[in-house]
Amino acid sequence: MSSDLRDRLEDLAASTSAAGPPPTDLWDRGVRRRRVERAASGLLVLAVVLLLGLGGWGIHLSRDVQPADRHGTPHLPDRFFYDVSAWTHPFDGPPGPLVTVFPHERKALLHTTSGIVGVTASTGTYGFLELPDDAVSSDVTSNLLALSPDGRHLAFWVSGTPSGSPNTTMIQGETVTGVAVYDAVDGRVRESRPATVHGLEPRALLWADDSTLLFSYGQIQGRDGTQRASSSSFGASAVWTTTSPRPQILPENNFSTSLDNLTTRATEGEVVTRRTSPWLVADASDPTQVRSFRTDRAPDLLVLSPDHHRAVGVLTHNSNDGPLVLTRVPRGDDTTATLRRLTLGDHWTRPLAWLDNHRVAVFRQVLVRDPVNGPHVGGRLESVDLTTGGVRRLVANVGSHGTNDSDPWIATGLLGSPSVHAEPPPAPPDLRAWTIGLGVAAALTLFFGLLVLRGTRVRRA
Amino acid sequence: MSAVREDFEAFVAARYAALLRTAYLLTGDHHDAEDLLQQTLVKAVGAWRRIEGDPEPYVRKILVRQNVSRWRARRWRELPTDAPPETAVADEASDDRVALHRALGVLAPRQRAVIVLRYYEDLTEVQTAEALGITVGTVKSQTRDALRRLRDALPELADVLVSP
Numbered sequence: 310m311s312s313d314l315r316d317r318l319e320d321l322a323a324s325t326s327a328a329g330p331p332p333t334d335l336w337d338r339g340v341r342r343r344r345v346e347r348a349a350s351g352l353l354v355l356a357v358v359l360l361l362g363l364g365g366w367g368i369h370l371s372r373d374v375q376p377a378d379r380h381g382t383p384h385l386p387d388r389f390f391y392d393v394s395a396w397t398h399p400f401d402g403p404p405g406p407l408v409t410v411f412p413h414e415r416k417a418l419l420h421t422t423s424g425i426v427g428v429t430a431s432t433g434t435y436g437f438l439e440l441p442d443d444a445v446s447s448d449v450t451s452n453l454l455a456l457s458p459d460g461r462h463l464a465f466w467v468s469g470t471p472s473g474s475p476n477t478t479m480i481q482g483e484t485v486t487g488v489a490v491y492d493a494v495d496g497r498v499r500e501s502r503p504a505t506v507h508g509l510e511p512r513a514l515l516w517a518d519d520s521t522l523l524f525s526y527g528q529i530q531g532r533d534g535t536q537r538a539s540s541s542s543f544g545a546s547a548v549w550t551t552t553s554p555r556p557q558i559l560p561e562n563n564f565s566t567s568l569d570n571l572t573t574r575a576t577e578g579e580v581v582t583r584r585t586s587p588w589l590v591a592d593a594s595d596p597t598q599v600r601s602f603r604t605d606r607a608p609d610l611l612v613l614s615p616d617h618h619r620a621v622g623v624l625t626h627n628s629n630d631g632p633l634v635l636t637r638v639p640r641g642d643d644t645t646a647t648l649r650r651l652t653l654g655d656h657w658t659r660p661l662a663w664l665d666n667h668r669v670a671v672f673r674q675v676l677v678r679d680p681v682n683g684p685h686v687g688g689r690l691e692s693v694d695l696t697t698g699g700v701r702r703l704v705a706n707v708g709s710h711g712t713n714d715s716d717p718w719i720a721t722g723l724l725g726s727p728s729v730h731a732e733p734p735p736a737p738p739d740l741r742a743w744t745i746g747l748g749v750a751a752a753l754t755l756f757f758g759l760l761v762l763r764g765t766r767v768r769r770a
Numbered sequence: 771m772s773a774v775r776e777d778f779e780a781f782v783a784a785r786y787a788a789l790l791r792t793a794y795l796l797t798g799d800h801h802d803a804e805d806l807l808q809q810t811l812v813k814a815v816g817a818w819r820r821i822e823g824d825p826e827p828y829v830r831k832i833l834v835r836q837n838v839s840r841w842r843a844r845r846w847r848e849l850p851t852d853a854p855p856e857t858a859v860a861d862e863a864s865d866d867r868v869a870l871h872r873a874l875g876v877l878a879p880r881q882r883a884v885i886v887l888r889y890y891e892d893l894t895e896v897q898t899a900e901a902l903g904i905t906v907g908t909v910k911s912q913t914r915d916a917l918r919r920l921r922d923a924l925p926e927l928a929d930v931l932v933s934p
Contacts, residue, residue, distance in 0.1 A: 313927060314885075314889050314920075314927065315889050315890065315892075317866060317867075317870050317927075318795060318870070318885075318886070318889055318890040319890065320866075320867060321794075321795065321867050321870050321871060321874075322791035322792070322794055322795050322890060323791065324867055325790060325791055325794040325800055325803065330786075331782050331783065331786040331811075332808060335778075335779075335782060335808065335811045335812055335815070336775050336778055336779060336815055338808075338812045338815075339778075339811070339812045339813070339814070339815020339816060339818075340815060342812055342813070342815070342816065343815065343816035346816070
């Protein structure tokens with residue numbers, strides 16, 4: 310085609326200045342360039358890995374559990390899952406009424422604490438409750454927590470600094486100095502901190518009704534290491550309604566000094582308790598008017614019916630369970646009531662609450678033979694119809710948290726809610742394992758990067 | 771000294787001058803041509819084990835692509851002018867040489883590369899397309915446009931500068 314163009318191009322190309330010999334360091338420069346490129350690639354990979362890790366971490370942190378519909382219809386899950394992940398997300402805001410709560414190990418990247426898991430009544434969602442840092446959750450006793458019957462309020466003890474030398478031996482390393490109430494609907498926390506020199510010993514924490522908290526505490530006598538460190542004297546009992554700014558201290562009498570979580574139960578404002586005998590009954594709103602009665606036999610505790618005319622108990626006879634017994638509650642003072650053994654073949658551990666005037670929710674402690682975690686104490690919640698004797702399972706597995714005297718922390722007012730099949734909560738990834746994995750990946754990337762560079766140097770040599 | 775390095779240095783010794791001429795046609799400047807060629811050869815070192823035996827097509831590919839990259843990078847740093855710079859040519863007596871040098875200067879770098887590869891290196895359209903990383907159709911259109919612009923710049927060659 311254009312031989313003239315070709316000739317002219319050759320002529321032009323030939324006109325270029327006569328170059329000297331080619332540089333002798335081209336190979337060395339090429340090797341250096343390749344080494345820099347590989348190092349840059351390694352750093353790029355490392356940066357990508359770190360960015361992915363940070364992104365994953367960010368996603369993990371940002372994935373708080375969304376608050377449930379606070380006005381949704383409450384449901385009763387047919388089972389609870391206590392082996393939730395320690396990385397379970399916290400609720401992002403007030404979760405709404407809770408059907409149950411339980412203490413559980415809570416892990417963060419740098420520390421492990423004890424937290425409180427809540428299960429929402431409307432959706433059955435599991436999440437850690439964002440309680441104050443000073444909430445006491447490490448001492449698993451029956452009076453550690455108290456969930457109101459409607460599931461809206463959670464009472465718990467708080468730690469702090471007493472006016473004198475703190476006592477940390479009574480409550481597993483913490484000094485209890487007050488009581489707090491968390492509102493699961495608006496997220497507010499109210500605290501009451503009575504004066505104390507060495508700390509408080511929790512004795513009772515229970516709800517008389519949806520809005521009335523009863524609590525009782527002792528004053529620890531000595532500081533750590535002293536002879537009196539493990540003893541306490543009666544401090545006070547108090548009633549605190551959710552509308553009152555401060556608790557009302559009860560006058561010291563046989564009722565107020567008898568309050569504890571082993572023998573005290575309340576139904577819609579009416580409280581029944583005893584220290585030894587007789588049974589003491591009082592209205593939580595006016596606990597100065599105390600009635601008493603005796604029973605011909607002695608169940609561990611009695612649970613009053615909603616109309617307050619009857620009470621159920623379990624005659625355990627020093628064993629873990631026994632038959633359900635029913636009695637009419639005398640209106641007069643200091644009379645003796647007869648316990649009627651219900652003609653039921655089953656045995657239970659404790660009555661929990663009345664579902665209505667004919668049905669009672671009872672707790673049956675069982676030994677769970679778990680092939681993974683080994684045998685442990687668990688329980689079932691059942692409904693007993695006092696008229697027909699029919700038994701219906703409410704919740705297949707209920708934790709008793711390893712103590713014989715601890716009721717499950719359940720919103721008893723929600724036990725009559727429609728039952729729903731519960732699915733295990735999701736298990737978020739272990740952030741520490743992720744971090745370690747990312748660290749190993751980064752180290753391996755660096756290691757292989759250095760290996761490549763070293764290999765290049767060796768080949769060059 | 772490793773065999774690979776020996777092979778590389780033998781290639782450089784044998785082909786440096788020829789590649790420098792191609793680089794000069796691509797850049798239009800002696801210093802730029804040397805820079806471009808050295809960058810190209812340094813870059814080729816990393817792939818020498820792979821291309822050993824027939825390295826020239828790969829080196830040529832780097833040469834033309836690197837030139838386009840350099841032009842793109844420079845485009846944002848240099849002020850554009852209407853006319854190509856006056857560049858001294860070795861043989862000043864040759865008016866034809868000066869004219870062709872100026873004419874090539876008005877071509878876009880890819881058009882210039884197409885002209886150099888097709889008419890100086892005698893590559894086929896397929897080989898040119900492969901070297902530049904473009905399609906054969908683009909080679910054809912770029913060649914057509916380049917020849918038209920050369921015809922405008924070199925009317926005395928209008929008869930021979932026709933599209934294939």
